Amino acid sequence: SFGIMDAYLKDFGTRLENALRSCGALSDSTWKLYLDRRSSLLTFLHTNLSLHFLRRHHKRVELLKQSSFYIEILPKHLALGDQSHPMHPINLFQQVDPWRFQRMKKVGATQTKIQLLLLEDLLEQLERGREELLCYLKTYDVVTFLSQWDQIKQRVSDLSKMIDSFLGALVPGKLHLKHRLVPDARAPKIPRIRLVLSTKMPVVFDRKESVAHEDRATLKWFSTSQQAQQEQYELSFRLLEHGMQERGHCGNLTITSNMCEIQNLLRGRAYEFTVRRAETYALVYEQWHDSITLKTETSPDQDMGSS
Incomplete structure (x- = not known):
């Protein structure tokens, strides 16, 4: 922890100061300069690049x-999430060229994949950079630390820029149009548009509220994304271990709710349930769906037969 690290560095600094001063190798001004620069580096590690x-x-x-990542089509002057404009986004979708829009969806998917890879890479570089700066504090003596200060300061500057790049990449960006999405003949009828990528947080099962009974299961799920309108979800289920006669014991449901009860399940069997948002025209990229495994209860007759 930072408290242990600070205590170690303080003790190390005190012992080093006494040793150097005892042999007359360290002046007061040099020691003060070292403490100031060490404090500056510690502040950066505590605030800008903390473990938290x-x-x-x-x-x-x-x-x-x-x-899940989606394309939103907005008038150029309208901010993302602004619902005040009289032209609803669905009207804009009806105006665009379908083939060109599908191409832009592929561009959006590629951009999203690159963004996620970039975020992972930047985060790894920041973690390595933090370890590098800690190593300077723990292993450099006063003379080495001061002689390498320009290099350390440059490293801090590079990491600061990297933090800014990382924070900027967390927000999905706009898509650049190479071709007009709206056919020229109809272009005057709608405002100039822009494409942006928006994000919806994953849909996950409520592990406490999702339970299985003898021949049915009650499933509940939620998402932290705030939606202006009700969403549709796709819920699928399948029997995990089955014989030839039970192979078709599975199903898919489309639901406009955040809960569902599935009936007519086999007793004493394990089922896998998966939930996701229903796919829409604007969906660009989605790689993960939440799943939960529940086992139905056995009937009293089954319990007696197995005892």
Whole structure:
């Protein structure tokens, strides 16, 4: 922890100061300069590049990898999420050229994959950079630390820029149009548009509220994304171990709710349930769906037969 590290560095510095001063090798001004620069580096590690910062954003990147990415078509003057414009986004979708829009979806999927890879790479570089700076503090003596200060300062500057790049990459960006999405003949009828990528947090099962009974299962799920309108979800289930006669014991449901009860299940058997948002025209990229395994209860007759 930072408290242990600070205590170690303080003790190390005190012992080093006494040793150097005892042989007249360290002046007061040199020691003060060392303490000031060491304090500056510690402040950077405590605030800008703390362990808490890295852990929090590691979780955020993992959450993004589980999220769904969509294209939004907006008038150029309208901000993302602004619902005040009289032209609803669905009307804009009806105006665009379908073939060109499908091409832009592929561009959006590629851009999303690159963004996620970039975030992972930047986070790894920041973690390595933090370890490197800690190594300077723990292993460099006063003379070496001061002689290498320009290099250390440049490393801090590079990491600061990397932090800015990382934070900027967390927000999905706009898509650049190479071709007009709206046929020229109809272009005057709608405002100039822009394409942006938006994100919806993953849909996950409520592990406490999702339970199996003898011949049915009650499933509940949620998402932290706030939606202006009700969404549709796709729920699928399948029997995990089955014989030839039970092979078709599975199903898919489309639901406009965040809960569902599935009936007529076999007793004493394990089922896998998977939930996701229903696919829409604007979906660009989605790689992860939440799954949960529940086992139905056995009937009293089965319990007696197995005892």
